[in-house]
Amino acid sequence: MISRPVGALSGRIVTPGDKSISHRALILGASAVGETTVSGLLEAEDVLATATALRALGADCTRSGGQWRIHGRGVGGLAEPDRVLDMGNSGTGARLLMGLVASHPFTTFFTGDASLRGRPMRRVIEPLAEMGAAFWSRSNGRLPLAVRGAVEPLAIDYTQSIASAQVKSAIMLAAMNTPGHTSVVEPARSRDHTERMLTHFGADVSFVDAPDGGRTITLVGQPELGGCAVEVPGDISSAAFPLVGALIIPGSRLALVNVGVNPLRTGLIETLQEMGGRIEAVDARELSGEPVADLVVEAGDLVGVDVPAERVPRMIDEFPILAVAAACARGRTRMSGLGELRVKESDRLAAMVEGLVACGVNAEAGPDWIVIDGVGGALPGGARIRARHDHRIAMAFLVAGAAAREAVAIDDGSAIATSFPGFCALMNEVGADMSEAGA
Numbered sequence: 001m002i003s004r005p006v007g008a009l010s011g012r013i014v015t016p017g018d019k020s021i022s023h024r025a026l027i028l029g030a031s032a033v034g035e036t037t038v039s040g041l042l043e044a045e046d047v048l049a050t051a052t053a054l055r056a057l058g059a060d061c062t063r064s065g066g067q068w069r070i071h072g073r074g075v076g077g078l079a080e081p082d083r084v085l086d087m088g089n090s091g092t093g094a095r096l097l098m099g100l101v102a103s104h105p106f107t108t109f110f111t112g113d114a115s116l117r118g119r120p121m122r123r124v125i126e127p128l129a130e131m132g133a134a135f136w137s138r139s140n141g142r143l144p145l146a147v148r149g150a151v152e153p154l155a156i157d158y159t160q161s162i163a164s165a166q167v168k169s170a171i172m173l174a175a176m177n178t179p180g181h182t183s184v185v186e187p188a189r190s191r192d193h194t195e196r197m198l199t200h201f202g203a204d205v206s207f208v209d210a211p212d213g214g215r216t217i218t219l220v221g222q223p224e225l226g227g228c229a230v231e232v233p234g235d236i237s238s239a240a241f242p243l244v245g246a247l248i249i250p251g252s253r254l255a256l257v258n259v260g261v262n263p264l265r266t267g268l269i270e271t272l273q274e275m276g277g278r279i280e281a282v283d284a285r286e287l288s289g290e291p292v293a294d295l296v297v298e299a300g301d302l303v304g305v306d307v308p309a310e311r312v313p314r315m316i317d318e319f320p321i322l323a324v325a326a327a328c329a330r331g332r333t334r335m336s337g338l339g340e341l342r343v344k345e346s347d348r349l350a351a352m353v354e355g356l357v358a359c360g361v362n363a364e365a366g367p368d369w370i371v372i373d374g375v376g377g378a379l380p381g382g383a384r385i386r387a388r389h390d391h392r393i394a395m396a397f398l399v400a401g402a403a404a405r406e407a408v409a410i411d412d413g414s415a416i417a418t419s420f421p422g423f424c425a426l427m428n429e430v431g432a433d434m435s436e437a438g439a
Contacts, residue, residue, distance in 0.1 A: 001394075001413040001424070003401025004433040005381070008251035008299070011430040013242050015234035017042035018260050019419050021290065023050050023092050024169070024197045025230045027100060029070030030059035030078070031176060032201055034227030038068040040258075041232055045418045046090035053097055056081035057108075072227055076177040080106035084144070087112045089345060089389075089418045092166060094143065095124045099170025102133035103153035103177035111144040115345050115389050118142065124170045127158045131174050131182075155180035155221060162340075163187055163313045168217065169194040176203070178221040185216045190313045191264045196289040201225040213310075231287040233260035237317040238420045240268055241395045242427060243297050244321045247277045248328040248403045252299040254430060261293045267315030268322060269295075275302040275329055302329035304374050309337025316340060319370075320396035323352045327361040328403055329374035339368035345415070346388035355397050358383035359408060382406035391415040395423055402432045409437055 022042040027050065029036030041047065043063075051061045051068075058079035060071040073079070078101065087094040087110060094110055098121070101108045111117065122141035129135060132150030137143070155178050158171055163186045172194050175182035195217055198205050204220035239259045246254040261269075261281060269279055278300050281293040302325060315322070319341060326333035341348040349365040356363040360380030362373040381404025387394040394413050401408030416423050424434040 001398065002407050002409040002435060002437045003398040004407040005404055006249065006402050006431050006433050009242065009246050009249055009431040010253050012255045012257060013426060013430060014257045015239040015259055016044065016420055017232035018235040019044065019046060019237070020092060020191065020193050021197070021232050021260070022047045023096055024193055025232060026050050026054055026061060026068070026070060027096055027173065028197055028201050028225065029227065029230070030054045030057070030061065030072050031075050031100070032072035032225035032227045033074045034072065036070040036072060036227040036230060038070065038230045038232060039066070041068045042235065044421050045088055046093060049086065049088040049090050050093040050097065053085040053087065053093065056083055056085060057101070072225070075222060075225055076104065078104050081108055084109040084111050087116060089113050089116055089415065091116060091119055095121065095166045095170050096173060098124055098147055099128060099173035101147055101149050102128040102131060102174040104149040105151040106149055108147045108149070109144065110147070116143060120343055121145065123164065123167050127156065127167065127171050128174055130154070130156050130158070131178060133174070153178040155182045157183045157185070159185040160187060163190040165190040165194070172198065172217070172219050175219045175221050176223065180221055181218050182221060183216055183218040185214065187214045188310060188313055189213065189215050189264055191262065193262070193290070200230070200289045201228060233287050233290050233292040234258045236260050236265050236268070239295065240318045240321045241399050241423070242430065243279070243295065244272070244325045245399045245402055245427070245432070246297040247272060247299055247302065248325055250299050254297045256295040256297065258292055259295050261291050263291070264314055267311045268318040271305065271307055271311065271315065271322060272325060274305050275325065276300060277302060304329045304331035304333040307333070307335040312337040317392060320348055320352055320392045321399060323356060323370065323372060324396050324400045326372040326374055327356050327359070327363070327379055327400070328377065330376035331374055333372045333374060334369065336369040338370065344390070346390035346393060348390065348393065351388050351390060351393045355383070355385045355393065358385060359400060359404065379404040380406065381408045384409045384411065387412050387415065389415045391418045391420065395420065398424070398434050
């Protein structure tokens, strides 16, 4: 695919539904009694893999009239699947469903694509094993793997060494079918979509905040979850791409409608505003327990900043596009605490440096940090980027091409469909020029 330089972006964008919330809406709907209706669900490959897996586990998940309807089995009521659950590229779907089945007394097999099979699962396996589940996997907990759920699951108090919403959520989902009180202590707050949605479905979830910024989350097991209506807000991780495009392409002005602005997800907005980005949140409101707003974005000069490591959990998926913003800024940007980016869909630190250097930007990375010397305007561009089958790397460098002096190409854009189907078409509607190479 190729992205050519453009004059400005302008217009209105409705971003696709939040991927994290979409996974959770399906999973909790399948665990509730009665019907759950979900509007705004992200119909991307990752989320559809979760829907397919839940059908194999006995839940009825169907699309009807623009909504999704889930007829749940009740807590603990899932059935043993008669096939391997193929989660595609979805690390979130795999880890959350491993938690869900860990307290069901049957065996479930998981696999995924080449990228997912290379990603470590041990950090989820360890606490779920403490709850009584048994696992058989490749080295370092990699897929394919089998989970034998606990016959008599045990409530645990689990302290995380590193804040992880996926690990926390896997434990909470296992705890639903576990008698007693299960607690997770996180050293810093990570995204709390699972806790919010559990509460929305009627579970008893409580919180104790620590003076050092940590939090203890406790779930009372075996709740009676009731089917309900869920409205999924727009995904801030997807909105990040047109948002940054509007900041770095002179003359641009975009309105991004119905974006989730959960404070545990807004680290990118905070960072871009520190860099001088003109971003205004208007019409703040709430959907199904999640804060939502419209974001109005205007182009302007950006300056380099130091991004503190403690902010990383609030923007872990947005670093590829932040790197593009930093490359267009004036001065140096430093980001630290990024070790987790080495084991995402790709080694994102390496991919970001490789791509930026190819576009004429000075960048360097270490084990958990990256330094970018911004060019103070349009990137030189003129590069062909190896996207590494990573949707966020692909989209980041397509945005870079729109803001460059010469077009930027990526070797493969197929992974974009895992999180943002229709990305290029949507960007083109507001002024971008992205297409299949040769088209």
